[in-house]
Amino acid sequence: MTAQHRKTAVLRLLGIAPVLLLVALLVVFGLIDGRVVDPDNLRNVAVQAAPIALLALGAHVVLLSGGIDLSAGFAVGLCAVVIAQRLTGGDGLLVALLVGLAVALAVGAVNGLLVGYAKLPPFVATLATMVMVQGATLKLATSGVLLTNDPTLRTLGVERVGPIPVAVVATAVVGALMWAAMRGTRFGIRTGAIGSDADAARFSGVDLRRQQLLIYVVSALMVLACAVLVVSRTPVVTPNVGGVSLLLDAIAAAVIGGTSIFGGRGTVGGVLVGALIIALVTNALRVFGVDPSSLDLYKGTIIVIALLLDAAIRIARSRVAAGVAGAPR
């Protein structure tokens, strides 16, 4: 029995592996250059993590259901451009946000309908919408660069509550809401059920089509949240905010945070930590003064190492878990 307890404890420790990884990175980077762990810089890291975290939360929901949303990155650009255009066109913030919401919902609904109702593989469906969203963004952003200056948005993007930036607080609130939604609602349980075993969910009476529609709509809502944050942080909005690199950061954050790309597994807390890890790596490389042209090289390398660590942890976990399940009854 004690052996079993020990195994359970090991499992629990492995469950917080992303946190351990974050701490380890902080220690290593701090030893290399103390400026990385300076409170001001850590605040920067948190701010840089915020948009990644928001998009990663959406990616988390989709990945949890066994799907993927490739359109999310470019959709951030589309929403940002639409909102900025409304604002520069003289509309109020509310109108701009409502128009942004409508665009996000449209993209999410198309994804959800293609995956849920037309039964297309999520990779293909969202690949197609990704390309189309790119086209729509180009079409809209004829003027190229848009300048926004909305005071309310500035508050969100630049101000602080005490020592903590508003953007970080807002992201934390969204994260908490998402945590509650995944744990305490039918939506959350059923999303995990679909990713874990879609047939089981269907036989249990879950309406897969409706559920998948909802999942991609939720993903689109996180796209909107991310776009709002992006617009609020930089007054200059171009069609290139978002795109593939932001999408990849978000998916990497979710996966490093413990969300399984095969569905069924992952926690909201892990995703937030994953976003911090990605932001920390990017930030630390800048602090170290790495040549900007080599930045991606190091970042790619570090992500590969993180993935290897993650794989090692997962193998260890499955070994231990198999031991627990296989114990004689």
Add this chain to the structure above:
Amino acid sequence: MRSVSQNAGAGAWRGRLGASSANVTLLAMTALLALVFGALEPGFLDPDNLLDIGQQSAVIAIVAFAMTAVIVARGIDISVGGIVAAAGMLAGTAYDAGVPQLLCIAVAVLGGAGIGALNGALIGFAGISPFMATLATMAFARGLTLSISGGNSVAIEPGPLTWLGSATVGPVPVSLLVALLCLAVWAWVFGRTLYGRWLYAVGGNAAAARASLIPVRTVQWSTYVLTGASAGLGAVLTIGRVSSAQPLAGNGLEFTVITAVIVGGTKLMGGEGSVVGTAIGSLLLGVVATGLSFMEVSQDLVFVITGLLILVAVLANQRAAAIAAARRTLRRLRARARPHGAAPAGGARSGDDAGAATGAQRSQAQAGGRELRLEEVGKSFPGVRALDGVSFSVRSGEVVALMGENGAGKSTLVKTLGGVHEPDDGRMLLDGAPLRLRSAADAQAAGIRVIHQHFSLAPDLTAAENLFLGAEPTWGPLPLVRRRAMHARARRLFDDLGLDVRPGDRVETLSVGQRQMIEVAKAMLSEAWLVVMDEPTSALSNRERDRLYALIERLLGRGVGILYISHKMEEIFTLAQRVVVLRDGRFVGERAIEEVDERRLIELMVGRDVDNVFPHVAVEPGEELLRVDRVGDGGLLREASLRVRAGEVVALAGLMGSGRSEVLRCVAGLDRPASGSIAVAGRPLPPGRPAAASAAGVAYVPEDRHAEGFVGAMSIRDNVALAWLRRHSRRGTVPRRAVTELAGETIERLGVRPPDPARRVDVLSGGNQQKVVLGKWLATAPRVLLLDEPTRGVDVGAKAEIHQAVAELKRRGVAILMVSSELPEVLAVADRIVVMHEGRAAGELPRGASENDVMALAFGQGAAAATAVAAAGEEGSA
């Protein structure tokens, strides 16, 4: 029969080479588009322009061919664009450093292969998901490019490095010829080589591929290396076209390439696809891109059209499914248009009636007398009449057994009752009122609960979440789940059932038996009046089975009716009051249990007289072929020793989890023993090496045929040849005639039905699938045959056929070691029985031992009993 099967075989080979109807459709679509563009823009159909399209498509196609291999092997590579840039820049840097141009080509190709090898290592050997690994590599390759180029392009003087991408032979661009050459090579690889066969097997079912001695990880790794090398070649062509190496080359290429592969009909889930389809897909993309640029369409519209194209192509590939969906919708609409109750067939009713039935349910449940009646229910699938004229009824408080061989239509009937399939004709009546079940929710509303054979539990969810899935308790109309109430109710229910499971336990960590009981608990919870149980005991120990019986009694006491499906005769006679028999989808009859005996039931099911299901042939045992000495695996299996001689069948009995299967897996080399030794024909086996075990003459028919036995998307022929090919390929190519002969022989010898070697194995019935798995191993001419539950979930007719084949092998001097949970099978077939208890070989019983002797040992009750029986047995034989 032989000639028919050979014809069908030829069709399948053609299909493998890609000349399938989907490809013809796609080609027609491409030609049509080209004609439309030609009509709109006069210059479009000029030969020069067409060659230009070919040249533009060349890079995409070359990379896409390799990507087809990756995707067929169930991977994905989104780093190809990055590799094109990195490989091009490596070549450019080498050129700058004065390396001869010819060598620069090698630098590009090898550089690409090197990055591909990194992908392959991350995926094949470190087990990282392909998407994530190649995502990281993409960032890495792009970073590498920027880092070595500093963001500047490198101009290249004309020479060998630019020749491939810029020269022409007559009017034809060299790059197009290179692409055609690649196509020819890949088509040959996919269609004719062992490697091609391995790609499909790895993508179709990696576990089964591994069990069939295929080096799965190496195959996966190699696909990424080949893709990297192809991207390197693509980089060379790109350099030639623009006379320089560009740091941003190949931007977005990954998505274009994947699009070409998917448009070409390759399935993202792996195991299916053709390189010819990919070639047409690349061409289609080239036609669209060129056509749109001819028409001077703006870039944004090009994006939108490309997106739409992906959707159309994939939907066209799924057109069977699309047509079926359209038909369903039509029927539904028509049903709605028809006046209420006027439809004799199809049971056309509006959705409100399900609600009405629920109301009726409540009032009648108190009365206790509910009835579900099926009248002439039928269901067809494309090419198969799955159910025909099924009529019977189930009432509250009775157990009706549903029997039939595998493929008789039981599963279809169960799915009909569960709301998964709708019948095409006939009707169902609930308490006399017509009933329509269009979804699982409808079935639940009608008070029908199905316990499926393959569990309907989500492994990543907790026990409590699974119990309530689909009907989670909420706070009134809010979507918030009452988690605490859920747990409390689950705990009460588990206590009630004597189930040692906590509500918060993840189902994944539970034993098979516990999962089965949770399924039953789910049915209890639903307050259903009719519970359909599909082979509920196939995974239960006897103790768990008895608990299930007690539970059934309680359900009956509550006025619940039960439709019980099982292959086990003793269960039917213990539980059921009536038996309904299906054969080949047709309703054969309904009998009161007193009217029939076992023999009569088998006759009804099989349609002929099967007198000896488990034949035993007496063979004088020969030399000792298998010797297992004190083997343990560090887990469930602690220590087991046994011997099997030529011409002998030894059964390993014991409870589930007693380490029986682990013995077989250690012998087969699939698990690595932690202690002890194994010898075949006197020679020790190296531990944990399936290939070595196979070379020594060991063959293993796994416990779970779906997981490890066969590759569902492959044909009977390809499955049968999978393990055999390893030693019978001719320098890596597939000897097609020999394979066809082998498949024909196997089909005849084991009686596989239908006798069509081109038929996909996943559409066969369980018994025929098992014959294919057995046939795959018999093809390797084993000396030691390991059978793990060889007849689980297999119907009586197939059981007899499988055991006749086993008896034949025994006669030929094969040593057979069999694990079975079915005691009648063990007692009838085995010459000796080794009983396992908690990971140890608890004792050995001679032929003639009784069921009680085996169970006593299995429950660890006294070795004394065993030796006594053994002594008695020896006396008896003396």
